[in-house]
Amino acid sequence: MIKVAVSGCAGRMGQTVVGTVRAADDLELVCGIDPHGAEADFPVYSTVAEALAGEAFDVLVDFTQPAVVADNLRVALPAGVDCVVGTTGLSTETLEELAALAPAGTCLFYAPNFTTGAVLMMQFAKAAAPYFPEAEVIEFHHARKLDAPSGTAVRTAQIIAEARDGRASEAPGKETEIEGGEGARGALVDGVPVHAVRSAGYMASQEVIFGSLGQVLTIRHDSTDRACYMPGVLLGIRSVGEREGLVVGLENFMS
Numbered sequence: 001m002i003k004v005a006v007s008g009c010a011g012r013m014g015q016t017v018v019g020t021v022r023a024a025d026d027l028e029l030v031c032g033i034d035p036h037g038a039e040a041d042f043p044v045y046s047t048v049a050e051a052l053a054g055e056a057f058d059v060l061v062d063f064t065q066p067a068v069v070a071d072n073l074r075v076a077l078p079a080g081v082d083c084v085v086g087t088t089g090l091s092t093e094t095l096e097e098l099a100a101l102a103p104a105g106t107c108l109f110y111a112p113n114f115t116t117g118a119v120l121m122m123q124f125a126k127a128a129a130p131y132f133p134e135a136e137v138i139e140f141h142h143a144r145k146l147d148a149p150s151g152t153a154v155r156t157a158q159i160i161a162e163a164r165d166g167r168a169s170e171a172p173g174k175e176t177e178i179e180g181g182e183g184a185r186g187a188l189v190d191g192v193p194v195h196a197v198r199s200a201g202y203m204a205s206q207e208v209i210f211g212s213l214g215q216v217l218t219i220r221h222d223s224t225d226r227a228c229y230m231p232g233v234l235l236g237i238r239s240v241g242e243r244e245g246l247v248v249g250l251e252n253f254m255s
């Protein structure tokens, strides 16, 4: 039985993770952590430190906020707790710094996107990138999202840039933006323009648009329900015990 604590347990993702962990035969929900935790029929602590003092758990799942996730991990990892992190906004440098705090045998697993379809979208983008000189990413999210661009969009842009192997885009860039229209060509992430749309009516969608002479390839993924993340979260919880150090991306566990 894998003992699990859920950080951010009162949030939208946290509540879904709590239900998913409880429904799994091989997992045990030990506690939640949330300073704004609503009344629950399981122990809820305000901080990770209090949870570690009160309970024993193998895995911490964190879906909190970009501003607090690093502090949560700074407490959990040195205690030898494997961490499954979905909270976005962590830079590669910060992840490496946090992973270095963990004793041998402990894993920090961070997935910018736990949706299997989104992971496949990134893999298809990687396959297409060498054959198309132009690539742009457009992501669409609900209006309550706190970070822009999304972690998935950033990761997709990084993957495209790596697959391009240094070849620069020939499309018109930010120098073509008119006065008062700065940002029209998007944010450049590793040289790839990324555009973020925020609106009621969306949950999480992304398009990757590849252009070449006389052809356009569009790869699109839509998440329509938070349930889409749960198979990936379960895969992470069940896989971290066999890994150590920093692991970034659900694709590492999909085979």
Ligand code: NAD
Residues within 6 Å of the ligand: 007, 008, 009, 010, 011, 012, 013, 014, 033, 034, 035, 036, 037, 046, 047, 048, 063, 064, 065, 066, 068, 072, 085, 086, 087, 088, 111, 112, 113, 114, 115, 146, 229
């Ligand atoms: P939410 O605002 O509904 O929930 C966040 C919860 O974290 C809140 O209940 C809040 O009280 C709690 N919290 C705040 N500070 C805390 C702390 N120090 N310790 C513990 N809990 C704390 O947000 P959400 O929609 O559930 O999203 C949470 C995060 O997950 C966001 O960063 C979002 O971008 C990310 N996300 C990632 C994926 C993915 O696949 N990687 C998918 C969906 C959402």
